[in-house]
Amino acid sequence: MTHRLHGVGGGLYGNTSIHRSQLQSCKCQRADSVSGIASEAGNGTWFVDNAKKRNPINGVMDTPNVLEFQDVQELKPEMEGSISNGAVETARDTFVKVRVDSIEDEAWDLLRESMVYYCGSPIGTIAAKDPTSSNVLNYDQVFIRDFIPSGIAFLLKGEYDIVRNFILHTLQLQSWEKTMDCHSPGQGLMPASFKVRTVPLDGDDSATEEVLDPDFGEAAIGRVAPVDSGLWWIILLRAYGKCSGDLSVQERIDVQTGIKMILRLCLADGFDMFPTLLVTDGSCMIDRRMGIHGHPLEIQALFYSALLCAREMLAPEDGSADLIRALNNRLVALSFHIREYYWIDMKKLNEIYRYKTEEYSYDAVNKFNIYPDQISPWLVEWMPNKGGYLIGNLQPAHMDFRFFSLGNLWSIISSLATMDQSHAILDLVEAKWGDLVADMPLKICYPALEGQEWQIITGSDPKNTPWSYHNAGSWPTLLWQLTVACIKMDRPQIAAKAVEIAERRIARDKWPEYYDTKKARFIGKQACLFQTWSIAGYLVAKLLLSDPTAAKILITEEDSELVNAFSCMISANPRRKRGRKSSTQTFIV
Numbered sequence: 166m167t168h169r170l171h172g173v174g175g176g177l178y179g180n181t182s183i184h185r186s187q188l189q190s191c192k193c194q195r196a197d198s199v200s201g202i203a204s205e206a207g208n209g210t211w212f213v214d215n216a217k218k219r220n221p222i223n224g225v226m227d228t229p230n231v232l233e234f235q236d237v238q239e240l241k242p243e244m245e246g247s248i249s250n251g252a253v254e255t256a257r258d259t260f261v262k263v264r265v266d267s268i269e270d271e272a273w274d275l276l277r278e279s280m281v282y283y284c285g286s287p288i289g290t291i292a293a294k295d296p297t298s299s300n301v302l303n304y305d306q307v308f309i310r311d312f313i314p315s316g317i318a319f320l321l322k323g324e325y326d327i328v329r330n331f332i333l334h335t336l337q338l339q340s341w342e343k344t345m346d347c348h349s350p351g352q353g354l355m356p357a358s359f360k361v362r363t364v365p366l367d368g369d370d371s372a373t374e375e376v377l378d379p380d381f382g383e384a385a386i387g388r389v390a391p392v393d394s395g396l397w398w399i400i401l402l403r404a405y406g407k408c409s410g411d412l413s414v415q416e417r418i419d420v421q422t423g424i425k426m427i428l429r430l431c432l433a434d435g436f437d438m439f440p441t442l443l444v445t446d447g448s449c450m451i452d453r454r455m456g457i458h459g460h461p462l463e464i465q466a467l468f469y470s471a472l473l474c475a476r477e478m479l480a481p482e483d484g485s486a487d488l489i490r491a492l493n494n495r496l497v498a499l500s501f502h503i504r505e506y507y508w509i510d511m512k513k514l515n516e517i518y519r520y521k522t523e524e525y526s527y528d529a530v531n532k533f534n535i536y537p538d539q540i541s542p543w544l545v546e547w548m549p550n551k552g553g554y555l556i557g558n559l560q561p562a563h564m565d566f567r568f569f570s571l572g573n574l575w576s577i578i579s580s581l582a583t584m585d586q587s588h589a590i591l592d593l594v595e596a597k598w599g600d601l602v603a604d605m606p607l608k609i610c611y612p613a614l615e616g617q618e619w620q621i622i623t624g625s626d627p628k629n630t631p632w633s634y635h636n637a638g639s640w641p642t643l644l645w646q647l648t649v650a651c652i653k654m655d656r657p658q659i660a661a662k663a664v665e666i667a668e669r670r671i672a673r674d675k676w677p678e679y680y681d682t683k684k685a686r687f688i689g690k691q692a693c694l695f696q697t698w699s700i701a702g703y704l705v706a707k708l709l710l711s712d713p714t715a716a717k718i719l720i721t722e723e724d725s726e727l728v729n730a731f732s733c734m735i736s737a738n739p740r741r742k743r744g745r746k747s748s749t750q751t752f753i754v
């Protein structure tokens with residue numbers, strides 16, 4: 166096992182072999198120690214009109230926001246009968262504001278209620294706190310990916326402790342001895358989730374201790390390893406430093422070691438020919454079989470983002486020169502690969518449609534031997550004239566043309582997509598609003614797998630039936646990523662419009678985990694209520710729209726060195742007649 170240092174709250178202990186009670190337990194006495202619409206069209210104009218109005222009390226923008234459409238209708242005749250038109254407007258605005266403020270207040274109360282404590286300190290938020298459900302499965306755990314919007318909401322509110330604790334405690338779980346059927350996964354893996362358990366203290370019946378019990382996938386449904394956890398951890402660590410100004414956490418030796426362990430795991434050589442990360446199905450937000458094994462876009466976007474964030478935080482030292490070189494080379498190769506081969510729009514689609522196949526040469530145009538027949542009829546209809554997107558996955562002879570929201574949004578946020586591509590993705594979101602946003606933002610992917618495809622790809626998964634859950638269900642948590650992407654591209658009104666739509670029903674529906682049907686009209690079949698990341702995602706979207714500059718803690722801009730290296734690669738691209746010689750060229754940024 167790698168020798169490394171650990172410690173939380175300043176205490177450091179070196180260890181080569183780590184035991185549960187030694188590392189992640191604290192002794193204590195018994196467990197108890199511890200909508201409607203402002204403008205009916207919902208066009209987001211309130212955001213633009215109110216961009217500068219701030220509420221002096223809580224620092225949050227005073228936005229005449231949305232109220233339930235039904236509420237407005239009920240209110241209207243009453244008001245019209247008794248008061249003038251101008252007064253009706255004012256009364257309605259006040260009503261709207263009160264209603265929206267109360268949604269936000271409720272969201273904050275629920276978010277605080279979801280906080281999980283370890284030895285008296287907050288360390289995360291539970292995935293869902295649904296009082297009506299008896300079948301909690303693992304929704305009573307703190308999920309790494311689910312905590313990200315919670316953590317960002319707390320950071321934006323100036324509450325840094327919970328995020329600091331989360332970062333340091335999950336870091337300690339990274340080196341847990343993890344095995345499944347005698348096999349141990351690579352060092353550096355972060356758990357998907359963890360739970361605080363209260364267990365009897367050895368040798369003392371009257372006392373208990375709290376332990377952190379992580380799940381690396383060895384108990385998870387389908388036994389999937391969470392590749393995204395470590396990437397999100399790095400992204401949150403940078404956001405913590407940027408927002409709080411406290412760089413001491415990222416400078417700690419154990420934290421630096423943790424970053425490097427994640428990087429080494431991701432950058433390790435394998436059999437792969439591509440710079441993208443090769444992962445199994447279900448290794449990210451979509452954590453069950455949905456045919457995304459291989460090189461799914463979501464993982465690539467998070468990988469790219471985490472590489473950039475890590476580069477910013479790694480302390481220069483002799484021992485890590487090789488790692489930094491590998492990281493830089495990977496950044497260039499990864500952005501080139503995704504921008505060139507994952508991108509589709511009308512022009513590219515037409516190119517694929519006319520592809521020749523079976524080209525054996527260094528300068529093949531159809532490098533991955535894609536058969537044009539793969540272009541499904543839905544895509545021919547769906548692709549707008551203006552706009553485009555990054556496809557879900559690329560493998561030999563296979564392009565997964567489904568649109569995956571998180572991967573596309575995070576490609577904008579991380580600058581994995583070019584500026585033009587980023588605008589085009591948002592153009593597509595606007596053009597396909599009725600499919601992607603409809604009655605509740607945002608579809609996790611589009612379109613759904615149906616019929617035999619659903620049977621084969623999902624394994625006839627009854628939770629992933631067409632237009633439900635991961636199979637093109639709608640997930641309100643994605644609002645925050647949409648908001649960051651829109652702010653980065655200076656098009657916040659798109660996100661504002663989506664927030665207005667969510668506000669019409671999200672609180673009334675009790676903050677569901679996801680919605681079903683093509684137009685997101687139903688609360689999801691098996692959706693948890695009071696899902697924390699639905700609540701936190703909404704709050705982050707609101708906080709960022711009221712102070713767009715705060716989004717910079719999540720955004721990474723492309724740096725000029727990368728752009729230069731990238732343009733070298735473009736000019737050396739075989740599609741532009743690269744000879745064999747230039748393929749040996751290396752780009753060390």
Ligand code: GLC
Nearest residue numbers: 292308310311449450451452
């Ligand atoms: C579901 C989601 C996953 C999430 C978990 C907890 O399994 O697919 O992304 O982390 O629920 O909310």
